[in-house]
Amino acid sequence: MKTSLFDFESPFAWLRDAGHQAWAEELQHSCHLVIDVNGHGNLSDWIQCWEDLPDIDGHIDARNDGRVTLDGQISSRTESQLRSDLMKFRPWRKGPFDLFGIHIDTEWRSDWKWNRLRDHVELRDRSVLDVGCGNGYFGWQMLAAGATRVIGLDPFLLYVMQHEVIRNFAGAAQNYVLPLGDDCLSERRHLFDVTVSMGVLYHRTSPIEHLQSLYNSLQRHGQLVLETLVIDTKGEQLLMPEGRYAKMRNVWFIPSVDMLTKWLRRTGFQDVKVVDVTPTTTSEQRRTEWMTFESLSDFIDPEDSSKTVEGYPAPVRAMLTARRK
Numbered sequence: 001m002k003t004s005l006f007d008f009e010s011p012f013a014w015l016r017d018a019g020h021q022a023w024a025e026e027l028q029h030s031c032h033l034v035i036d037v038n039g040h041g042n043l044s045d046w047i048q049c050w051e052d053l054p055d056i057d058g059h060i061d062a063r064n065d066g067r068v069t070l071d072g073q074i075s076s077r078t079e080s081q082l083r084s085d086l087m088k089f090r091p092w093r094k095g096p097f098d099l100f101g102i103h104i105d106t107e108w109r110s111d112w113k114w115n116r117l118r119d120h121v122e123l124r125d126r127s128v129l130d131v132g133c134g135n136g137y138f139g140w141q142m143l144a145a146g147a148t149r150v151i152g153l154d155p156f157l158l159y160v161m162q163h164e165v166i167r168n169f170a171g172a173a174q175n176y177v178l179p180l181g182d183d184c185l186s187e188r189r190h191l192f193d194v195t196v197s198m199g200v201l202y203h204r205t206s207p208i209e210h211l212q213s214l215y216n217s218l219q220r221h222g223q224l225v226l227e228t229l230v231i232d233t234k235g236e237q238l239l240m241p242e243g244r245y246a247k248m249r250n251v252w253f254i255p256s257v258d259m260l261t262k263w264l265r266r267t268g269f270q271d272v273k274v275v276d277v278t279p280t281t282t283s284e285q286r287r288t289e290w291m292t293f294e295s296l297s298d299f300i301d302p303e304d305s306s307k308t309v310e311g312y313p314a315p316v317r318a319m320l321t322a323r324r325k
Helices: 009-017 021-038 043-051 076-087 110-120 137-144 157-170 207-217 257-267
Strands: 059-062 068-071 097-099 102-104 127-131 149-153 175-178 192-198 218-230 269-279 316-324
Touching: 009 021, 009 149, 009 175, 043 157, 059 137, 059 157, 068 137, 068 157, 076 102, 097 157, 110 137, 110 218, 110 269, 110 316, 127 137, 137 149, 137 175, 137 192, 157 175, 192 207, 207 218, 207 257, 218 257, 257 269, 257 316
Parallel strands: 068 097, 127 149, 127 192, 149 175, 192 218
Antiparallel strands: 059 068, 097 102, 218 316, 269 316
């Protein structure tokens, strides 16, 4: 049975019940502005495509191999129609997904990142905020790991629509993607058990403000998961690219792990742990038929894989956990 598009009443009701009536109303108004007022040039086409999706009863699951799957019986004709519909929501960046036998081979092998994280975060019976969540892939993994609800934030309407496509078949699951950025976290909410920020920090002109907003989102002793670009060097070092980094315009600060740890402690976090430091490879981030634009191989110096095309150190990503006092 088809769900309702952009049905965010459940997370707003949860916020109101938690004593955040004004914030729930503010978020609801902001979502309305993004979707109904500002919109996106392709939004009407995406909505029409969503409305034309076949009516399929499915069961969503997150497999041990990292795939998020929707299981159910469909005819070859329906499979062909659904595959064509899903292609209209390209590029698919986070995944992989397997929808009724259709494998969405996303740009990122996000399952690799999930496997680095899964044993280092307590999710059972926890409420989760996922900042910069993309299409909600990690939210499905976290629900399967026992989270009670996941509220994701992502300002890109295409990713919100991709999530709405999955939810359309998954039914009333407590995984939501609101079309908002992390600027809605400016005040002290102290609400979530776990807050996740992956691939966001280096896009912020003020990384300390971003860390403060994450701190303020957490309940006392709540856990932070932070994943970001780092420079793989000893000591408290910092790279501020001049112009682009790996062809990205909006990369501002790339710290060393030691500097990042210092930032977290200065922000008020404690029990800071480095979970993983891994160079990004073209096996983990690459072009596929579901993401046909430039990817990592286009961002790396063809003569020296240790450098970006601009001459900076090639991407290395670190994952850390910490706790609010």
